[in-house]
Amino acid sequence: MFFRYLLILIFLIPINSFALIEVDITRGNLSPLPIAVSPLSLDKESKLNLKKISKKEDLGAEISTVVENNLKKSGLFNPLNKDSFLQKPNIAHLKPRFEDWALIKAQALITGKVTFVDEKLRVEFRLWDVLAAKEMMALAFTTVPNNWRRVGHIITDKIYERLTGEKGYFDTRVIYVAEEGPKTKRIKKLAIMDQDGFNTKYLTLGNELVLTPRFNPTNQMVTYLSYFRNLPRVYLLDIETGIQEVVGDFPGMTFAPRFSPDGKKIIMSFAKDGNSDIYTMDLENRIVERITNHPSIDTSPSYSPDGKYICFNSDRSGYQQIYIMKSDGSNVKRISFGKGLYGTPVWSPRGDLIAFTKLHKGKFYIGVMRTNGKGERLLTENFYQEAPSWSPNGRVLIFYRETKTDEKGEGFTAKLWSIDLTGYNERLVDTETDASDPSWSSLLSN
Amino acid sequence: MNLNKIFKNALLVTFACLVLSACAKKVSTGQLQGDVYTGTDTVEYLASGVPDRVFFATNESILTTKSRETLRKQAAWLRKNSKINIVVEGHADERGTREYNLALGERRANAAKDYLMTYGISADRISVISYGKERPVDSGSNPLSWSKNRRSVTVKAN
Numbered sequence: 001m002f003f004r005y006l007l008i009l010i011f012l013i014p015i016n017s018f019a020l021i022e023v024d025i026t027r028g029n030l031s032p033l034p035i036a037v038s039p040l041s042l043d044k045e046s047k048l049n050l051k052k053i054s055k056k057e058d059l060g061a062e063i064s065t066v067v068e069n070n071l072k073k074s075g076l077f078n079p080l081n082k083d084s085f086l087q088k089p090n091i092a093h094l095k096p097r098f099e100d101w102a103l104i105k106a107q108a109l110i111t112g113k114v115t116f117v118d119e120k121l122r123v124e125f126r127l128w129d130v131l132a133a134k135e136m137m138a139l140a141f142t143t144v145p146n147n148w149r150r151v152g153h154i155i156t157d158k159i160y161e162r163l164t165g166e167k168g169y170f171d172t173r174v175i176y177v178a179e180e181g182p183k184t185k186r187i188k189k190l191a192i193m194d195q196d197g198f199n200t201k202y203l204t205l206g207n208e209l210v211l212t213p214r215f216n217p218t219n220q221m222v223t224y225l226s227y228f229r230n231l232p233r234v235y236l237l238d239i240e241t242g243i244q245e246v247v248g249d250f251p252g253m254t255f256a257p258r259f260s261p262d263g264k265k266i267i268m269s270f271a272k273d274g275n276s277d278i279y280t281m282d283l284e285n286r287i288v289e290r291i292t293n294h295p296s297i298d299t300s301p302s303y304s305p306d307g308k309y310i311c312f313n314s315d316r317s318g319y320q321q322i323y324i325m326k327s328d329g330s331n332v333k334r335i336s337f338g339k340g341l342y343g344t345p346v347w348s349p350r351g352d353l354i355a356f357t358k359l360h361k362g363k364f365y366i367g368v369m370r371t372n373g374k375g376e377r378l379l380t381e382n383f384y385q386e387a388p389s390w391s392p393n394g395r396v397l398i399f400y401r402e403t404k405t406d407e408k409g410e411g412f413t414a415k416l417w418s419i420d421l422t423g424y425n426e427r428l429v430d431t432e433t434d435a436s437d438p439s440w441s442s443l444l445s446n
Numbered sequence: 447m448n449l450n451k452i453f454k455n456a457l458l459v460t461f462a463c464l465v466l467s468a469c470a471k472k473v474s475t476g477q478l479q480g481d482v483y484t485g486t487d488t489v490e491y492l493a494s495g496v497p498d499r500v501f502f503a504t505n506e507s508i509l510t511t512k513s514r515e516t517l518r519k520q521a522a523w524l525r526k527n528s529k530i531n532i533v534v535e536g537h538a539d540e541r542g543t544r545e546y547n548l549a550l551g552e553r554r555a556n557a558a559k560d561y562l563m564t565y566g567i568s569a570d571r572i573s574v575i576s577y578g579k580e581r582p583v584d585s586g587s588n589p590l591s592w593s594k595n596r597r598s599v600t601v602k603a604n
Contacts, residue, residue: 183585209580211544225548230575232548253552253576256545269549271576274507274556276549297549313546319505320546343543357543383587386543402540409585437544 023076023163032078033163036106036130037068039082040123041090046116053145060089060114063123066152067110067159069196070170074160075425080106093126098133106130110159121145125155127162137162149198154445169391170195173441174398175213175222175239176416178202179434183405183412190224192239195440197430203239212256212387213237214439218263222439223247225255234268236283248281248288256299261307267291269299278312278329291329302346302354303327304371311335311345311354311371322356324371335373344387347371350394353421357386357399366399368421379423389440395421398429400436482510483593488583492600496523499599500558504539504592507553509561517558520600521565531603534558536576539592544578551576558598573603 023033040060042050050059071077085092086100093111101109112125124140139158141151150171157168178191190203190210204210204226213224222237234254237244248254250270257268264283269276278291278301292298296316303310311324322336322345336342340360347354348368358365358378364385367378385401398418405412414436416429429438477485483501490498498520500513509517524530536555538547555574563569584591 184582186580209577211548211580232575253548255548269545271549271552274553274560276552297546297553299549300543300545313543315505315546320543343546359541362541384540404587405585407586409587409591412585412587 032076033107034080034105035071035077035108035110036080036085036101036104037064037071037082038085038087038089038092038109038111039064040112040114040125041088041093042114046114049116050114050121050145054148056148059121059145059148060112063114063148063152063155064110064112066149066196067156070153070156071159073196073427075420076160076164080104096128096130098128098130101128101130108136108163110155112155116145119144121148121151123151123155127159149194150444153194153196157443157445166395167393167443169393169396169440169443171444172392173444174416174429174438175203175215175441176400176431176435176438177210177213178431179414179436180206183409190222190237191431191433191435193431200432203237203242212437214258214389215441216259216263217261217442218259221259221263223257223259223266223268225257234266236266248279248286250279254279256301258302260303261305267301267303267310269301278310291327292325292332293329300344304347305349305351309347309371311347313343313345320359322354322369322373324354335369335371336376337373338376346388346390348394349390349392353394355388355390355397357388366397366419377423379419379421380417380426385417387437389438391440392442396425397421398438398440400438402436477590478593479510481589481593483590483596484512485594488594492520492602493523496520498601499597501593502554502596502598504596505542505550507550507557509557513558514561517561518565521562521567524562524567524571525565529604531571531573533601533603534562534572534574535581535599535601536574537581537595537597537599538579539595540579540582540587541592542579548576548578551578554596554598558600 040063042060056062068079072079084104087097093113107130109128109130115122120142122142127137129136153171156170160168172195175192178189179186181187187206188210189206190213193200209227211225213222220239226235232253234247234257235244236247247266252272254268254270257266265280267280270279275295276297276299278298281288294316296314298314300313301310309324310327314323320341320343321334322342323332323334325332340358342356342358344357345354353368355368358367363381365378366380366388369376382401383404388397388399396418401417403413414434416435416438418429419426482503492498496519497516500516534555536551538550559572559574582595584594
């Protein structure tokens with residue numbers, strides 16, 4: 001109903017090269033790598049045909065702009081101004097004149113070529129080390145023309161991986177709650193977009209309140225909370241078919257859903273008689289298991305990537321704190337001991353950290369701690385922000401931030417923001433409307 | 447020396463003004479006890495003299511003396527109108543994480559429900575729903591606004 005995924009075939013062209021330039025992503029990068037993204041060259045005939053389909057004057061330049069913006073927003077690269085490029089794109093792709101690129105201080109160069117053959121878009125690109133005067137990588141893709149933005153994201157992922165040694169996070173999407181209207185009568189819809197804010201689609205109409213959508217890490221399913229018929233329940237939505245169903249048959253509110261890392265279970269809270277506990281439901285055999293049994297509020301559960309542990313939020317000590325336990329509910333241990341209240345724990349896909357929201361002295365923080373609670377590090381402070389979600393490579397967090405209203409109660413906004421694990425590179429994430437509750441998908445390809 | 451003294455005095459005066467204005471602020475609202483809202487700005491009535499809502503302290507679901515009084519009035523009205531069923535809506539302010547606030551709203555609504563039950567209202571006449579922080583009545587970002595939003599509201603269901 002909403003999308004069709006078309007396979008992107010990736011042909012690897014084997015090359016020999018040495019480890020040349022490297023980008024260190026473990027520190028705040030104060031000197032991003034100067035990189036020249038030469039527009040992908042496009043022959044006259046392909047250009048004409050592609051213009052008819054895509055309504056873009058020069059699809060080669062458009063794809064390279066996607067790459068350039070991704071690289072820039074990562075904070076690790078500094079794409080150079082195209083006006084200073086001396087060599088023509090088609091010639092540079094065959095054999096760069098390295099001294100020309102070194103002259104404008106480029107350390108890396110991306111070149112490429114787009115052709116349109118048999119109704120298919122064929123894109124090839126090369127990554128060059130300018131100072132060593134060597135090719136570092138060469139790849140080609142074939143796909144349908146409508147996928148051109150994804151081609152840009154996949155190219156960025158390949159370059160990121162080649163230069164940092166870690167998987168990228170560009171060919172991904174974000175599901176979130178789009179918000180409109182006054183604070184007291186907010187209308188909320190599920191929305192999905194590419195990681196860079198393009199291709200926004202709305203998945204619900206706004207007739208009922210929807211909250212906290214989360215991706216299945218293994219496929220295109222989503223779980224979220226809907227107030228459909230004024231009964232707050234956890235739902236499962238297939239974003240390819242639009243089919244949705246309620247999860248389990250609980251005699252009360254279910255909320256705070258998330259998938260297990262293998263995508264086979266949903267873990268969530270069930271509230272009854274003033275008490276919230278954590279449950280799982282197996283999506284294949286529909287078996288429901290109770291995981292916690294405590295008179296306090298237990299919510300916001302999140303699995304470790306190996307599925308063996310669960311971190312969650314509980315006020316059993318009197319106030320909101322973060323706990324971990326084995327996935328069967330045994331060995332409950334409190335891990336947050338700093339000053340203030342802690343909520344929304346989410347386990348990093350790398351397994352070593354838990355991101356959280358902290359409230360201390362009237363300020364909200366997004367932070368990370370190790371899974372034993374040690375090494376707490378606060379990344380950002382604000383009037384209100386919460387609900388971090390990890391990029392699939394565990395290097396970036398996306399969350400939402402709300403503004404304080406003025407004396408008249410006006411001026412409220414909710415927006416998505418991202419920040420690197422280093423605490424650097426804090427950025428507003430473009431959305432068409434106000435937005436909250438972001439959840440980052442896995443990589444769509446590979 | 448003299449300047450220093452003047453400066454010190456000025457500081458003292460400024461400080462005193464700050465203290466006074468802080469006090470003045472609290473007095474002028476006169477609608478908070480601790481941080482529980484005690485005013486009537488947002489209150490609606492189920493019947494004459496029967497307020498529809500009670501208010502809570504931050505992160506709390508304990509009923510205050512005044513809340514219990516309100517709920518006893520609601521119970522008396524419900525006993526007299528035995529065909530009326532109700533929904534108790536639980537709400538939280540915006541200063542907490544969304545998921546925790548959903549649970550907190552549910553806890554608050556149930557605190558009100560339990561109290562109504564001890565005054566003879568049958569459980570099958572009362573349903574509860576938590577809206578967490580999703581339906582504030584006051585859109586302000588200040589302690590007084592937040593206090594109005596930490597509430598449970600009794601609504602006629604039929």
